[in-house]
Amino acid sequence: MDFIRYAERSASLVNAELPDAAALRAHLADRVWLHRSVVDEDVRRLQQFQAELRGVFEASAADDVPLVVRSLNDLLARHPVTPMISDHDPDNLHMHVANRAASVAELLVGEALMGLANLVCDLGATRLGTCSETRCDNVFVDTSPNQSRRYCSDRCSSRANVAAFRARQRAAAAS
């Protein structure tokens, strides 16, 4: 179980537009084996979970450590995870977050919560953020060594740089 990868997937889950089952399959483009299990109920549950999980990222972005811990513990209590040892590769026994009977929603929720809980315990509770680009409300996981990430993507970072440059030009022209 690679918890940083799961934590990063939880950010892309919050950022995903999930109006219907087709959108959820598109979100799972790199995991085609899950596509046939997707049902409308997964979409409904994940839409609700997106809103719940966004609160954890916002609490972390505000450096509110007790709120991050409380919110994640609440979510873990409400969405119990049933992990199992997988032997699909007998030479490499490893943990899967959910058992075989889990729905797609249960699997994604379990991965997100285990990823974030482990990230918080290993790297601290202030590693989650919301994008600083004013027109963007995406969230991200900050794994940079000096914890300096401010934008969800290179695209938002360069948009913000361009906006700051134009603002400096305007200020220079006005003075």
Ligand SMILES: [Zn+2]
């Ligand atoms: Zn596996």
Ligand SMILES: [Zn+2]
């Ligand atoms: Zn952004």
